[in-house]
Amino acid sequence: MTGSCAVAVQTRRDAEASLGCFVLATNDTDTARLDAGELLRTYKSQQQVERGFRFLKSPDFLVSSLYLKKPERIEALLMVMTLCLMVYAAIQHRIRYELKRQSRTFPDMKKKPAQNPTGRWVFLCFDGIHVLSVNGTEKHMVGISERQSTIIFILGSTYQEIYS
Structure with missing residues (x-):
């Protein structure tokens, strides 16, 4: 037994057209500031900000150990x-x-080599660098690995001076 599947051309076009629909509600009524495209791009870029706040919920942050009463301190x-x-x-x-x-x-x-490491991963990779003081005046950075050197080098002269 054999068979085939068919869809009406107009039905398919309607379905493809609906894939591009995105509903965005805003209270920003000043249309001179942002057009619909810019508003949508701004809205979608919030995901990056939200990802940053995600770490606040992480057990690594230990936010549960903080208790503040006064609104000024919370702010x-x-x-x-x-x-x-x-x-x-x-x-x-x-x-x-x-x-x-x-x-x-x-x-x-x-x-594996990558060009988009997270800040968290880079910070974790900086574990193990120590400052060695000689006679209380001379300071040397010790324990710098190749991957740490890569980050120090790409960040430029200010960072190179700090870690030299």
């Missing part, structure tokens, strides 16, 4: 945390940008 903590997320996102962006610009790679968690 201050949120401001500091938001600032930290901005720094985290900026350094992650810079590392990824420089890796691509310089055609370099950084080993990912599976030790």
